[in-house]
Amino acid sequence: MRASAYRVPTEVAEADGTLAWSATTIVVVQAEVGDVLGLGWTYADGACAALVHDVLAPVVEGGDGLDVPAAWLAMQRAIRNLGRPGLVSCAMSAVEIALWDAAARLLGLPLCRLLGRVRESVPVYGSGGFTSYDDQQLGEQLQRWVFDQELAAVKIKIGAGWGSRADRDLERVDLAREMIGSRAELYVDANGAYGTGQAVRIGRRLDEREVLWFEEPVSSDDLSGLRRVREAVGADVAAGEYGYHLPYFAAMLEAEAVDCLQADVTRCGGFGEWLRAAAVAAARNREMSSHCAQNLAAHVAMATANVRHLEGFHDHDRIERMFFDGTLDPAGGEVRVDMSGTGHGMTFKEVDAERFRVS
Numbered sequence: 001m002r003a004s005a006y007r008v009p010t011e012v013a014e015a016d017g018t019l020a021w022s023a024t025t026i027v028v029v030q031a032e033v034g035d036v037l038g039l040g041w042t043y044a045d046g047a048c049a050a051l052v053h054d055v056l057a058p059v060v061e062g063g064d065g066l067d068v069p070a071a072w073l074a075m076q077r078a079i080r081n082l083g084r085p086g087l088v089s090c091a092m093s094a095v096e097i098a099l100w101d102a103a104a105r106l107l108g109l110p111l112c113r114l115l116g117r118v119r120e121s122v123p124v125y126g127s128g129g130f131t132s133y134d135d136q137q138l139g140e141q142l143q144r145w146v147f148d149q150e151l152a153a154v155k156i157k158i159g160a161g162w163g164s165r166a167d168r169d170l171e172r173v174d175l176a177r178e179m180i181g182s183r184a185e186l187y188v189d190a191n192g193a194y195g196t197g198q199a200v201r202i203g204r205r206l207d208e209r210e211v212l213w214f215e216e217p218v219s220s221d222d223l224s225g226l227r228r229v230r231e232a233v234g235a236d237v238a239a240g241e242y243g244y245h246l247p248y249f250a251a252m253l254e255a256e257a258v259d260c261l262q263a264d265v266t267r268c269g270g271f272g273e274w275l276r277a278a279a280v281a282a283a284r285n286r287e288m289s290s291h292c293a294q295n296l297a298a299h300v301a302m303a304t305a306n307v308r309h310l311e312g313f314h315d316h317d318r319i320e321r322m323f324f325d326g327t328l329d330p331a332g333g334e335v336r337v338d339m340s341g342t343g344h345g346m347t348f349k350e351v352d353a354e355r356f357r358v359s
């Protein structure tokens, strides 16, 4: 098993309500199983590569390539003293995904068929709209998603400056609405920037603007705050992107904190943990929406009955098209998987990626 980290600069500086960044690190895992190569990745610190080499690979190597859940369990047991949430879970996710990809390739099946396909396609919404964009950059991105790609929903960041620029947030929402008209649903993501009362007040004004999705109006650690916002506003409240294990998702649902549960396959523990989270959500009559890493999430979403959509995140769309052959095209508003392929169908363009390698 090999793991390498790559740091890819953004095209322009990017920011949301609570973070600014100028590069994204992706850790790519390649697992040789029999005569096939499984491919997985996570968006996390390069330290994940060392975790894969030193801690995870030794307990997985030598197992049966088709028993992916057994490999996952061996990793889960091996990391007890390191702690699962955070980087450890990201590293486990990348390995688990690579192993599922390898298993499907060994069997000559598309990955979504091995996972148990329930649908033909999955809707994708456009996600970006950074608070650091000027009006022209925002307009060009929305134009591309709604009018060129015909996506049915788009999401922009609000909560600029840790919620200190609420008037500007609403101005940008108005601008976005003006640009997309009624052609697409409008979503916002505050990345936990607002206080609870502030989020309720802003949420009411978002309702007047027909915003249908209010993501992380307050910190996703504040479950009672999320619930309070959810009860006060019409938009669906969504959170869950920092879920690194099943108890996190169960607690969020138990607290009635979200209308739609988000999970990230490259953080939560991989495809198996995603499906378990989806089962817990289904028990509460909630839908799932995948967070980021859309080309991997598509395959497990195809095997999830209660999935609403995939997040077509701008940064990951760009990196995944640069790094991998066989990425999916969301034109028309949904992705379909090539059912004649094997695994997730993507291959790593290692030569193209080399100039970004950091470990």
Ligand SMILES: [Mg+2]
Pocket: 189, 191, 215, 216, 241
């Ligand atoms: Mg988010």
